[in-house]
Amino acid sequence: MKELLIAVDSGKSATKAIIKMRNKIEKVIFRTKIKEISDLGVDITSNSYLVQFEGKSYLIGDMVSESSCNYQITKHTINHKLSVYLAICKIIAKTDTLKYGLPKIDLALNIPINGYKNNVLKENYKKFMQNNNNIISMKVNGTTYVFKISSLLILPEGMGSLYAHTNNFKYNRVTVIDIGSLNINYCTFNKLVPELNSMNISNSGINVLRSKIAETLTSTYGILVSDDDVEEILKNDGCLYISGIKKIESKKVIQNLIINHISEIFNYGRSRGLTFNNMNLVFCGGGALLLKDYILNQYPLATIEEDGQFSNCLSFLNILEVKHAN
Secondary structure: OOEEEEEEEEOOOEEEEEEEEOOEEEEEEEEOOEEEEOOOOOOOOOOEEEEEEOOEEEEEEOOOOHHHOOOOOOOOOHHHHHHHHHHHHHHHHHHOHHHHOOOEEEEEEEEOHHHHOOHHHHHHHHHHHOHHHOOEEEEEOOEEEEEEEEEEEEEEOOOOOOOOOHHHOOOOEEEEEEEOOOOEEEEEEEOOEEOHHHOEEEOOOHHHHHHHHHHHHHHHHOOOOOHHHHHHHHHOOOOEEEOOEEEOOHHHHHHHHHHHHHHHHHHHHHHOOOOOOOOEEEEEOHHHHHOHHHHHHHOOOOEEOOOHHHHHHHHHHHHHHHHHHO
16 A cells, blocks of 8 residues: 555645545544644643654644634645645554555645636645655654655535535536635536636635634623634534623624624625526535534525535545546
8 A cells, every 4th residue: 555545625724634445434634723833842632743844843733722723815835735744644644554665645635716727826736735746754743754745636625525426416506615714615516517607715714703703702791702712602502601601692692693604605605696596505614514504594405514524525535536547
């Protein structure tokens, strides 16, 4: 197993990767929170990684604050490269591939729709992520990994599981809305063929909603509410607690902000020519799962992919396998 077919979907909130081993899908996921550090004096906890790359040290994962999320739309950044390389290292560890020699990686990787439509941006991104075809060396929590990305397939965000479950979509017109942490990607597929003019991107993802909630609660209650606080609010009962006291009325404030945010997602699509009439509407991404009930209240016939975080990866891997089978 010197050659590995890996699909990676690295978002601003989480990085996901999959590989097929003995006809079973193996998954990797970790938070895409990265901070450059020096002389770290604490133990690394689970779901966190001390990474050393090109003479610098970085902490990646749960130990890093939400404020360290990258809010740039572009993925041509060192943070994105580190996340993808870390995902590859975790797959190599799962498959124990290093014992067979230098792993050669055939990689399918996501790019925002605006970059996918621009060939110059896409080629520059490809060279950047392949490390100019050089061998890549990275140390993760004290273990050194060495590999080479022998081929790289660049694919657009916002596919959902269309190319993983083609029989469900091959005769239909489907609009996919991929709600990520920063970006929301829109794309309409007609019998699995993407319509170029329908490819659009907005920056109204979950991180933006989280910031709106933090700002509103801060001004309403006269205390500092951080992005980390809002993360806990959204994961739990949807209420703000101040000094252990539950602010019941805060739930309504938060719900109204979410409802308005969903309306903005639909309105942005309409402003780009999407009517949402006579089509199947599929939502994917971690943000779609988080907002599931609110989306269905506004569009009851929408499909919310239950494995939404990995749906893009599943399509990427299927396309990669077909490409390498030919």
